[in-house]
Amino acid sequence: SRSLDFQGKKVLITMGPTQEAIDPVRFISNHSSGKMGLAIANSFLKRGAEVYVVSGPISLKVDKNSFHWYDVKSAKDMYAAAHKLHGMMDICVFAAAVADYAPAEVAPEKIKKSDSELTFKMVKNVDIASELGKMKQPGQLHIGFALETENESENAKAKLDKKNFDLIVLNSMRDTGAGFQLDTNRVHIFQRSGKSISSDVATKDTIAELILDQIKLAPIWV
Ligand code: PMT
Numbered sequence: 001s002r003s004l005d006f007q008g009k010k011v012l013i014t015m016g017p018t019q020e021a022i023d024p025v026r027f028i029s030n031h032s033s034g035k036m037g038l039a040i041a042n043s044f045l046k047r048g049a050e051v052y053v054v055s056g057p058i059s060l061k062v063d064k065n066s067f068h069w070y071d072v073k074s075a076k077d078m079y080a081a082a083h084k085l086h087g088m089m090d091i092c093v094f095a096a097a098v099a100d101y102a103p104a105e106v107a108p109e110k111i112k113k114s115d116s117e118l119t120f121k122m123v124k125n126v127d128i129a130s131e132l133g134k135m136k137q138p139g140q141l142h143i144g145f146a147l148e149t150e151n152e153s154e155n156a157k158a159k160l161d162k163k164n165f166d167l168i169v170l171n172s173m174r175d176t177g178a179g180f181q182l183d184t185n186r187v188h189i190f191q192r193s194g195k196s197i198s199s200d201v202a203t204k205d206t207i208a209e210l211i212l213d214q215i216k217l218a219p220i221w222v
Contacts, residue, residue, distance in 0.1 A: 002047060005047050013051065013052070013053050013092075013095060015054075015058075017034075017058075020074055023110050023111045024107075024109065035204050037096065038053075038060055044212065049091075055072070075102065086135060092140070094163075096128070100127075142166055144163055144165035148171075165192075167189060168189070171187050175201075186207075191218065
């Protein structure tokens with residue numbers, strides 16, 4: 001049965017966007033609302049887990065007291081918070097849309113408008129899932145997401161391997177009703193074993209339940 005089937009498990013969820021500062025008033029970010037990650041957090045909570053959330057800036061209404069809740073802004077901060085928690089976790093779900101690059105320097109004062117072009121040098125951010133994937137211990141489960149716009153399945157399966165995930169949840173920007181901001185999603189879930197399933201378009205709450213059901217199918221539970 002689904003009720004309390006994750007009791008006794010500690011679960012870490014990264015969610016939302018990251019913000020990479022350009023100057024004191026500007027940043028680079030993306031369209032993640034945090035809805036998918038929060039649906040997963042709520043689903044784990046309902047099914048008995050102790051839930052740790054590391055969230056980028058979001059504007060959803062959340063009862064943070066139900067969780068161990070950590071607010072962060074940049075990818076660097078998200079990594080620091082997640083890294084501290086990682087060793088005690090049974091399950092980690094990487095639902096955040098982390099910026100792959102950040103401005104090489106943060107201007108100390110607001111950048112003034114001038115008549116010339118403005119160019120930014122960007123440097124690579126830490127890959128949170130990859131780094132923690134290298135530290136994964138037997139008994140720990142890592143679940144990744146892949147947000148793709150082309151060659152979806154191939155890219156998702158490559159990320160499953162490269163980031164040492166046990167399963168990966170693909171959502172495609174080409175699927176109607178899927179992705180950022182919406183209350184619905186459509187996902188394709190790939191297990192390490194090669195098995196995969198595809199969902200219909202459904203609410204993110206329903207998709208979250210499905211993801212948890214798929215986590216239960218990972219060999220670690222047997
Ligand atoms: O928040 P919503 O508006 O509800 O939208 C949900 C969502 C589309 C953001 C979510 O379902 C989703 O797909 N999240 C992952 C988005 C993403 O950044 O995917 P990616 O293919 O770029 O990254 C692959 C995986 O590596 C992800 O698990 C990501 O969290 C992780 N990653 C990526 C880069 C990085 N520097 N660190 C990471 O941990």
